[in-house]
Amino acid sequence: xxxxxxxxxxxxxxxxxxxxxxxxxxxxxxxxxxxxxxxxxxxxxxxxxxxxxxxxxxxxxxxxxxxxxxxxxxxxxxxxxxxxxxxxxxxxxxxxxxxxxxxxxxxxxxxx
Amino acid sequence: xxxxxxxxxxxxxxxxxxxxxxxxxxxxxxxxxxxxxxxxxxxxxxxxxxxxxxxxxxxxxxxxxxxxxxxxxxxxxxxxxxxxxxxxxxxxxxxxxxxxxxxxxxxxxxxxx
Numbered sequence: 020x021x022x023x024x025x026x027x028x029x030x031x032x033x034x035x036x037x038x039x040x041x042x043x044x045x046x047x048x049x050x051x052x053x054x055x056x057x058x059x060x061x062x063x064x065x066x067x068x069x070x071x072x073x074x075x076x077x078x079x080x081x082x083x084x085x086x087x088x089x090x091x092x093x094x095x096x097x098x099x100x101x102x103x104x105x106x107x108x109x110x111x112x113x114x115x116x117x118x119x120x121x122x123x124x125x126x127x128x129x130x131x
Numbered sequence: 132x133x134x135x136x137x138x139x140x141x142x143x144x145x146x147x148x149x150x151x152x153x154x155x156x157x158x159x160x161x162x163x164x165x166x167x168x169x170x171x172x173x174x175x176x177x178x179x180x181x182x183x184x185x186x187x188x189x190x191x192x193x194x195x196x197x198x199x200x201x202x203x204x205x206x207x208x209x210x211x212x213x214x215x216x217x218x219x220x221x222x223x224x225x226x227x228x229x230x231x232x233x234x235x236x237x238x239x240x241x242x243x244x
Contacts, residue, residue, distance in 0.1 A: 028171060051230045053232070055233075060237075060238065060240075061237055061238065062135075062221055062223075062235030062236050062237050062238055063174075063221070063223075063233070063235045064235070065232045065233070068230075068232065070230050109173060109174065113230065115230045118164060118176050118179050118189065119176075119233060120176075121166075121173045121174040121175075122173055123171060123172060123173035124171075124173050
């Protein structure tokens with residue numbers, strides 16, 4: 020079975036500081052990995068995804084993530100946090116023939 | 132504009148009552164999904180459908196039912212057998228193949244009176 024673990028249910032950073040949200044996955048086959056963002060009382064929007072190819076994936080709003088097979092990780096980063104980045108972030112995994120399995124989410128707060 | 136429409140935005144259920152959450156998409160997507168979101172629990176899959184007139188149970192299907200009579204529509208019924216229905220319900224769709232991105236509706240908040 021596939022699963023993802025997001026380390027830290029809440030992360031707080033200062034405006035302009037590095038954002039690092041951690042995600043580790045478990046999958047018996049090469050995974051497809053996703054990061055989604057959710058603003059309050061809304062649905063989720065795709066930030067970025069990794070399927071095959073380049074392990075460093077760039078997404079929207081300046082976010083990127085690196086697939087590290089040896090560490091079974093897919094951490095999300097952004098060099099400089101903006102107030103508008105405050106939201107909940109979800110990591111998700113699939114083998115490609117099954118529905119996405121989501122992590123429990125990490126709430127990001129940005130302090131002025 | 133293409134997208135997914137969920138209605139109502141807020142719904143209240145009385146004890147012993149069945150309620151139905153609507154999900155409509157005009158993206159021409161084959162696959163549709165229902166997720167339940169509880170604080171601190173992430174999203175958990177209730178049901179999904181990859182083609183009209185066919186659907187599969189997800190991880191937490193007990194107390195829920197669905198139908199997929201039309202490609203555009205995938206309504207979810209929360210039955211009286213679901214003893215803890217209070218949650219935020221999200222509908223999503225995608226083109227065929229689970230490596231494709233999901234498009235989400237804006238959700239329905241269900242509460243018990």
